[in-house]
Amino acid sequence: MTVEIGVEEIEDIALGATVLGTGGGGDPHVGKLVAKQAIEEFGPVELLPPDELDADDFVIPTAQMGAPTVSVEKLPSGREAVASMERIERELGKTADATMPIECGGINSTFPFAVAARRGLPVVDADGMGRAFPELQHETFNIYGVSGTPAAVSDEQGSTCLIETEDNDQLEWLARGVTVRMGGVAYVSDYPMTGTQVNETAIPGTMSLAKNLGRALRLAEDDAMSAIREVTRESIYGEARSLFEGKIVDVQRRTERGFVFGHVDIDGLDGDEGSTMRIEFQNENLGAAVDGSYVATVPDLITVLDRETGGPIPTESLRYGARVRVLGIRTPEIMRTPAALDVWGPASFGLDATYEPLADHP
Amino acid sequence: MTDYRIGIDVGGTNTDAVVMDGDDNLLAKTKTPTTEDITSGILSALDVVLDDSGVSEDELDYVMLGTTHATNAITERRGLNEVGVIRIGAPATQSIRPLLEWPDDLAAAIGNNVAILDGGHEFDGRLLNDLDEEQVRAQIREFSDVDAFAVTSVFSPVRDDHETRVAELIREEVGDDVPISVSNEIGSVGLLERENATALNAALTSVASEAANAFVDAMNERGIDANLYFGQNDGTLMSVDYAIRYPIFTVASGPSNSVRGAAYLSAVENGIIVDVGGTTTDVGAVTEGFPRESSVAVEIGEVKTNFRMPDIIAIGIGGGSIVSTDGGVTVGPQSVGYKLTEEAKCFGGETLTATDLEVAAGTIDIGSETPDVDGEIVEAAREYVRERVEREVDRMKTSAEPVPVVIVGGGSILVPDDIAGASEVHKPDHYEVANAVGVAIAQVSGEVDRIYSLDEMDREEAIQHAKDEATDNALAAGADADTVDIVDVEEVPLSYLPGNAVRIKVKAAGALDH
Numbered sequence: 001m002t003v004e005i006g007v008e009e010i011e012d013i014a015l016g017a018t019v020l021g022t023g024g025g026g027d028p029h030v031g032k033l034v035a036k037q038a039i040e041e042f043g044p045v046e047l048l049p050p051d052e053l054d055a056d057d058f059v060i061p062t063a064q065m066g067a068p069t070v071s072v073e074k075l076p077s078g079r080e081a082v083a084s085m086e087r088i089e090r091e092l093g094k095t096a097d098a099t100m101p102i103e104c105g106g107i108n109s110t111f112p113f114a115v116a117a118r119r120g121l122p123v124v125d126a127d128g129m130g131r132a133f134p135e136l137q138h139e140t141f142n143i144y145g146v147s148g149t150p151a152a153v154s155d156e157q158g159s160t161c162l163i164e165t166e167d168n169d170q171l172e173w174l175a176r177g178v179t180v181r182m183g184g185v186a187y188v189s190d191y192p193m194t195g196t197q198v199n200e201t202a203i204p205g206t207m208s209l210a211k212n213l214g215r216a217l218r219l220a221e222d223d224a225m226s227a228i229r230e231v232t233r234e235s236i237y238g239e240a241r242s243l244f245e246g247k248i249v250d251v252q253r254r255t256e257r258g259f260v261f262g263h264v265d266i267d268g269l270d271g272d273e274g275s276t277m278r279i280e281f282q283n284e285n286l287g288a289a290v291d292g293s294y295v296a297t298v299p300d301l302i303t304v305l306d307r308e309t310g311g312p313i314p315t316e317s318l319r320y321g322a323r324v325r326v327l328g329i330r331t332p333e334i335m336r337t338p339a340a341l342d343v344w345g346p347a348s349f350g351l352d353a354t355y356e357p358l359a360d361h362p
Numbered sequence: 363m364t365d366y367r368i369g370i371d372v373g374g375t376n377t378d379a380v381v382m383d384g385d386d387n388l389l390a391k392t393k394t395p396t397t398e399d400i401t402s403g404i405l406s407a408l409d410v411v412l413d414d415s416g417v418s419e420d421e422l423d424y425v426m427l428g429t430t431h432a433t434n435a436i437t438e439r440r441g442l443n444e445v446g447v448i449r450i451g452a453p454a455t456q457s458i459r460p461l462l463e464w465p466d467d468l469a470a471a472i473g474n475n476v477a478i479l480d481g482g483h484e485f486d487g488r489l490l491n492d493l494d495e496e497q498v499r500a501q502i503r504e505f506s507d508v509d510a511f512a513v514t515s516v517f518s519p520v521r522d523d524h525e526t527r528v529a530e531l532i533r534e535e536v537g538d539d540v541p542i543s544v545s546n547e548i549g550s551v552g553l554l555e556r557e558n559a560t561a562l563n564a565a566l567t568s569v570a571s572e573a574a575n576a577f578v579d580a581m582n583e584r585g586i587d588a589n590l591y592f593g594q595n596d597g598t599l600m601s602v603d604y605a606i607r608y609p610i611f612t613v614a615s616g617p618s619n620s621v622r623g624a625a626y627l628s629a630v631e632n633g634i635i636v637d638v639g640g641t642t643t644d645v646g647a648v649t650e651g652f653p654r655e656s657s658v659a660v661e662i663g664e665v666k667t668n669f670r671m672p673d674i675i676a677i678g679i680g681g682g683s684i685v686s687t688d689g690g691v692t693v694g695p696q697s698v699g700y701k702l703t704e705e706a707k708c709f710g711g712e713t714l715t716a717t718d719l720e721v722a723a724g725t726i727d728i729g730s731e732t733p734d735v736d737g738e739i740v741e742a743a744r745e746y747v748r749e750r751v752e753r754e755v756d757r758m759k760t761s762a763e764p765v766p767v768v769i770v771g772g773g774s775i776l777v778p779d780d781i782a783g784a785s786e787v788h789k790p791d792h793y794e795v796a797n798a799v800g801v802a803i804a805q806v807s808g809e810v811d812r813i814y815s816l817d818e819m820d821r822e823e824a825i826q827h828a829k830d831e832a833t834d835n836a837l838a839a840g841a842d843a844d845t846v847d848i849v850d851v852e853e854v855p856l857s858y859l860p861g862n863a864v865r866i867k868v869k870a871a872g873a874l875d876h
Contacts (some may be wrong), residue, residue, distance in 0.1 A: 031458075073485070
């Protein structure tokens, strides 16, 4: 069954993607507005379940990369990601049958809908992170053997840079450098795939999940946790669990290599009184420990909600005094194989922890 | 020179006025009901304080006014200009048109005239695209019927030359009479929010000029030949001319005045201010004597903006709040508002209000009768208020350290003296007119909020450059050179940009030059 994504659904996806963004992924606001205007102008977009792709259908994912501070100032022309897609089409001599997000958290959850609306293509209901991660090699596509290249990086001037690399770490490295030269923000098409490859490597249903989460939160009135729990229970993720409730008593941030590192300390309230949770982050939340013992780590999802409104809080908005509820969502199976944990397990982010799937904790 | 000054704060419920002398001693104060035409309320407050202080009209050197004209005009969509909104940034930015997120009626009220033209800069000041002057001129001619222009260019907080040039072209095409708002003088990085603030500012210039002229006429009518100033939302002053050009800066000046006044009256330079009014309690923070700014986008009339706004949390609790005893005692957010003297029990009415509880408890003596209220209800209600205030005070803090708390405003009595998280609680003299005191003692300021590329200059140079520019801006706004100080420096490295870019915000402030 295909679903049509109009302006209202974009609102829901953007809100749900803030939960799946696990604190990072960029403010979905700009991506949402770009998608809304494109849908108003070119019409709604079909959300296509990955199992409805033919084996040799050609899918080109699209995304924005770069500095959030620039992306809220130098807004896109709207044609950049389309130009990247077209450059890959020329390179491979094939026309795309669909586009797809590379991550389902933050700004990049809605961006592909703008590309799809302009090109009259469907968006595949899947992505390659199942959450938000900081870099282009943090993709199930990468882990399960899809080449990220040929990739194209474009700016609003009409400049496009085609990148071919031996491995996908190198793609990240070069694309990041081009992005800085393009003024701090650029628009990529990478990991061009067949329908078969999508079905072998992508995480299915994540756009629907974002949409359903967003809609549930919008309608939740005052019980956001139950709403999130109900939606995640029906998904390939684990059912969301409340990990901790408390008040933020300290936030530390530092910028290194262009990323924001830091941690937040939360003093327990009610049932958690007497305990302290520390959440460590690199743009996204990476690990949550109670009194020194990890209760959740990457790649499981750790999201901070406002205790009163239930709204998800990005790491950049965490501040002293906020009353929060921390929830954990177990990541899908495909995200926690040994090969996957090599790329985004706790150790790859420098955490002194061994990954244990969330539900296995007491 | 005596330097007598009058501070007036027009609030939703009350218009407060004070007379102060050159040494900032308070000579007289009053609280009068705000009137529908506002000016008559201002004049009656003025008459009372002049009479009480014995200061004559011709002895006044300064009159400072905090108003809500601009806020009301936006909320009520009243008297707004038709605005030509010009964005410079194409080919970038075309994916989100100006005013896309505005409520339809507000966008319609300012005419929905929008254009995206070539130009703009990158974050490091490089050219994004050339300005096409012929294209700009053609667009201005197309917008020839508008009442005001709002011009926003990509990364104008880094380089403002395209905005400046477009303003010159507007002058050449339509003359000197049409007001022009340029975004780099109004907001900071974040194009849509800055553009929104600039468009709102442009929409308000006629309302502001009417209000300012009414104020000036009223002063002339009373034979007052003083320097007139308006309070801004950073707790400093602006001249009448400046207020007409930048009316958006008067939005939320009331709470800022309270913070400044409370800090002055209590001598607390760093702490939390709780201002208890008729219907709401505003909780804000004072840093080095000035209101702390909000770090997130603030909505005005449902439009997201990013110009400096005080970091204020409003709770629906005030002197007129209705007390409910159905299933546990709660206070507010419903309020009898300006009808306190008709509806509250202590005035012979039928509604139990927060004020009645205090009358019943004997902590205040107003109205015609003492309501018969169970002591337990009074206690429960006070606990309710205490908990709400404590929570917001805690949210305003930046660390767990106890901080001084200052309680001001007409309803101060409602808040207990022992607040969790407070190192000390002040209820200073003249607490009920802290906002009018705040505007009377206000200084003038200048600000800078820019992105510097540290490839071109080192960090120290960049900060010095920003400090110099902020000082120049304060002097241009009328500050006395001997008293100008840097009151705030904020430095934010930009993430995902290995190229060493840093955003620096500096504010300088000083006494009025006279």
